Amino acid sequence: MLNNNLYNEDLAPIPQDKRTWGTWNYAALWISMSLCIPTYMLASGMIKEGLNWWQAIVIFLLGNSIVLIPMILNGHAGAKYGIPFPVFARASFGTKGANIPAILRAIVACGWFGIQTWIGGESIYNLIRTWNPTLEEIHVPGLFPQALPFICFLAFWFLNMLIIYYGVESIKKLLVFKAVFLPVATLALLFWAIVQANGLDNILNQESKLHGSDFWKYFFPALTGMIGFWATLSLNITDFTRYAKSQKAQITGQIIGLPPSMTLFAFVGVVVTLATTIIYGQTEWDIVKLASKFESKLVVSFAMIGIIISTLATNIAANIVSPANDFANLNPKKINFKIGGYITGVVGILILPWKLIADPNGYIFTWLIAYSGLLGPIGGIMIADYYFIRKQKLITNDLYDHKGIYGYTNGFNITAIIAFIIGVIPVVPGFLVTVKLIDANSVATWLSNLYHYAWFVGFFVSGVVYWGLTKRVKN
Numbered sequence: 001m002l003n004n005n006l007y008n009e010d011l012a013p014i015p016q017d018k019r020t021w022g023t024w025n026y027a028a029l030w031i032s033m034s035l036c037i038p039t040y041m042l043a044s045g046m047i048k049e050g051l052n053w054w055q056a057i058v059i060f061l062l063g064n065s066i067v068l069i070p071m072i073l074n075g076h077a078g079a080k081y082g083i084p085f086p087v088f089a090r091a092s093f094g095t096k097g098a099n100i101p102a103i104l105r106a107i108v109a110c111g112w113f114g115i116q117t118w119i120g121g122e123s124i125y126n127l128i129r130t131w132n133p134t135l136e137e138i139h140v141p142g143l144f145p146q147a148l149p150f151i152c153f154l155a156f157w158f159l160n161m162l163i164i165y166y167g168v169e170s171i172k173k174l175l176v177f178k179a180v181f182l183p184v185a186t187l188a189l190l191f192w193a194i195v196q197a198n199g200l201d202n203i204l205n206q207e208s209k210l211h212g213s214d215f216w217k218y219f220f221p222a223l224t225g226m227i228g229f230w231a232t233l234s235l236n237i238t239d240f241t242r243y244a245k246s247q248k249a250q251i252t253g254q255i256i257g258l259p260p261s262m263t264l265f266a267f268v269g270v271v272v273t274l275a276t277t278i279i280y281g282q283t284e285w286d287i288v289k290l291a292s293k294f295e296s297k298l299v300v301s302f303a304m305i306g307i308i309i310s311t312l313a314t315n316i317a318a319n320i321v322s323p324a325n326d327f328a329n330l331n332p333k334k335i336n337f338k339i340g341g342y343i344t345g346v347v348g349i350l351i352l353p354w355k356l357i358a359d360p361n362g363y364i365f366t367w368l369i370a371y372s373g374l375l376g377p378i379g380g381i382m383i384a385d386y387y388f389i390r391k392q393k394l395i396t397n398d399l400y401d402h403k404g405i406y407g408y409t410n411g412f413n414i415t416a417i418i419a420f421i422i423g424v425i426p427v428v429p430g431f432l433v434t435v436k437l438i439d440a441n442s443v444a445t446w447l448s449n450l451y452h453y454a455w456f457v458g459f460f461v462s463g464v465v466y467w468g469l470t471k472r473v474k475n
Contacts, residue, residue: 006095006400008332010325010340013396014082014242021243026253028176029240029317033233034261035182036314037119037287037307038112041363042229043269044285046222049361050209053270059219060266063226064259070234070379070459071258075250077386078238081396084325085236089378090399092385092466096411099330100420101235101378106326107351108232108371110344113319114353115363117160119288120311121153126292127304128152153354156308157345163316164324164341178313185306190268193275203274221452225365228372228455230258235379236322320344370431373454377423380463381416388467415469423462427454 046056077088085105089098125148163174197203210218237254244250269287276284284290291303324340335343357363386392398404402411429443430451440448450457 005331005333006090006402008328008336010328010337011084011087011332011400016082019079019082019243019245021240021249021253022245023249023253023256026240026244026250027257030254030257031261032176032178032182033314033318034258035178035186035265036116036310036318038115038229039262039265040269040287041285042226042368043266044273044287045361045363045365047270047273048283048285049218049222051215051218051222052206052208053204053267053274055208055210055215055219056270057263057267059222059226061259061263063223064230064262067227067230067234068254068258070383071230071237072251072254073383073387074234074379075237075241075244075254076247076392077394078241079244079247079250080392081394082242083396083399084239084242085322086326086328087399088238088386089382090406091390091394092382092413093416094408094411094413095399095402095404095406097408097413097416100417101382102326103330104374104378105232105235106323106344107347108375109319109323109326110347111351111353111356111367111371112232113160113315113323113344114348114351115356116311116315116319117157117348118153118353118357120156120159120308120315122149122288123304123307123311124152124156125149126288127301127308130292130297130300130304156312157349159312160315160320161342161345163312164320164338164345174309174313174316178309182306182310185302186265186268189272189303193272193279197275197278200271202278203271206274206277221365221369224372224453224455225368228368228375231372231375231379231455232322233318235375235382236325239322239325319348366434369451369454370434373424373427373431373451373458376455376458377420377462380423380459380461381419381466384463384467385416385470389470415473416466419462419466419469422465423458426457426461427451430454 043056043060046059047053051059074088077083078085081088086098086102089101093101128148194200194203208215241250272287272290273283273285276282276290280293284293288304288307291300291307294300294303320341323344324337327340327343328335328337356367386394395405398406401407406413408414426447427450429438430448431454432438433440433443433448434451
């Protein structure tokens, strides 16, 4: 195995004696990753679009409970065999074909990395501006509105790269620190909102602006977007569960950590955003802009530092670890984890994250739903293969051998590729309509609306097609 070009130390199975993560490590992981700005923005975005508090909370609780299922199912392989996502994907897509889901997932993660890094840089910028409001802002015509925000973005980017240099193990303490620190900041923000808006009842009594068919037209895309939020982690959760002491540790830890923490933090986002309507007379959905409005410099500084820590911890755990492994899988002999992490950082800049979050609707719904339509089919294929075809039994050595059973046809499982394409095709027309590349009248309404269920359509269509074709080939 050591001489195989599919193998390096970062992709190798984790030895049993080094699988040290227990239940509370996974709970802390999810608490840390859930307490992030995109979570808040997803909740606040729903309020800005017209939902009331309980409608938004139902979407969060239901969406996270649904995505928890593939999270645990895929996590089983990591805990059992100690393998990361790119290696696990070889079982269903082939030793070479696994590069397809790995790169798709990696590009999505690079987009998230860029978005979070821009938010972190924006927070640094606001922190500096709080104490030096007369700081000269240099304009760069045709490129960036201001030079200083971009310099802050690069500074935060460099901080992320520094952590990659020192190794991923360094984030364990950061995750625990964030899991303790962030709830304090969150409660402080919640307390401020309730006091300033003259009570929680006053906040929660605001009515929904969406009723009847208008609500349902929004509900399902929002639910799909919520599932899409963690669709990336539902695939590469094995990158973390490979460190699990047992199956019970990863299963219980994820159940304790994911739905409750996401729902509770969403509640804060919902309450605070509704409160801004009362306090300022308009709905402020951007937490960084909201925090910069506080009168006290100390409060603004505390808020910005909290955002910076939250974003840094989430970025490393959710948006660097996995794509770094994905890029390493392309050429294990030349690309190790650190180089993969640096590639992630560069792509994160090239993807122009400041444009991805320029429009709230595009950022939350078009972005989330679009990539869920790509990742849902991959998840359906992997789960169908692992549970219904292989009955949870993998030959580990063959995962690192082109000549093994996972070599298929020249390293590609054609069945998986066909199933993936069939799962993606139904949501393409709706996507093209959404981004206005084609006219809505040129596509049947029912076909266009499939895009609103992109993750569900892709997951089940690809999973069933893969299972059916594989059974037929075997027979």
